[in-house]
Amino acid sequence: MCLPVLLPEVREWLSRRSSSAARWPAELLMRHKGGTRVSVVLPARNEEATIGEIVGRIHRDLVVDVPLIDELVVLDSRSSDRTAELAVAAGAVTIAQDSVLPGLTPLWGKGEALWKSLAVTTGDVIVFVDSDIRGFTTDFITGLLGPLLTDPTVMYVKGHYDRPLHDRDSVEPAGGGRVTELVARPLLNMFWPQLAGIVQPLAGEYAGRREVLEAVPFVCGYGVEFGLLVDLVDLVGLEAFAQVDLGERVHANQSTQALGRMAGQIISTAWTRLHRQGLVILSDPPTTLLTQFVRMGGELVTDDHDVRVLERPPMAHIRALREGR
């Protein structure tokens, strides 16, 4: 007989803190919104193919038709295409990542964009949505806001969905979330079993209260989602988390090589948390160099990457410094 793997408290949490997007229509949320300001942030790096559609839908449905959202911001993460122009045209405030907190050394990556969005938004609640989603619908946003606007004990909400996998010229009905299944989920089950009930730990769609988002560091690259989960559950406990089924999400799938580098960043992030939380004793730190192999002109050549974790301190610390506290 195989033992139930999920901890009893995780199983119990799942039964109480899970819902689906359909449960949270915008009209219901308007009745609960009160004076809570809501910001929606889209980190975007070269997303001209989809940013206009996503921003346009959010602006029409949740700014004009039902004024649930107070702020719609695209954090332009060093795009070299028409992302910023199309985002503005569709109704978003668009801010260049490197223009935020210019006194700090600029860093790269998705997490840098998300961390800087805290400095240029005013919402009490912030919703993060990727900008490469195909077939985006605004119930991704109302679903994530549901638990936050109706339950003051909820601090952080993760979306989950079925994840088809785009192949060159076909879409497999499942198979997406490759780094989730091959790296993130095993790491969380092994070292942070209280997070084993998070269905899509790396999902780019999530929301939280500013007070907690500004109380934790942000990993600058692709480790940001993994780092937020581990740091926030340490800060507020699983009880303050909720999870919403958003249905299905199709996005631009990166190459296996690119996901290898993403996996390296996530393993580096996990390693820093294992050490910071005293779960491992560092005799000597692991290397952060990842050597991949690519064939060029018939030759197999090495392709070296640094997957070290760069992270920003809690935004609350930056605010305190700037206010001389």
Ligand SMILES: O=c1ccn([C@@H]2O[C@H](COP(=O)(O)OP(=O)(O)O)[C@@H](O)[C@H]2O)c(=O)[nH]1
């Ligand atoms: O340096 C970066 C890398 C990515 N992104 C954005 O973060 C989201 C997720 O990134 P990506 O699609 O590259 O990751 P994947 O979804 O393939 O894991 C997308 O909206 C990207 O435009 C970003 O703002 N800055």
Ligand SMILES: O=C(O)[C@@H](COP(=O)(O)O)O[C@H]1O[C@H](CO)[C@@H](O)[C@H](O)[C@H]1O
């Ligand atoms: O979940 C995953 O394994 C990766 C890759 O997804 P695919 O295998 O390309 O569907 O996608 C996520 O990971 C990134 C790192 O956390 C997030 O930033 C992305 O938003 C998310 O799509």
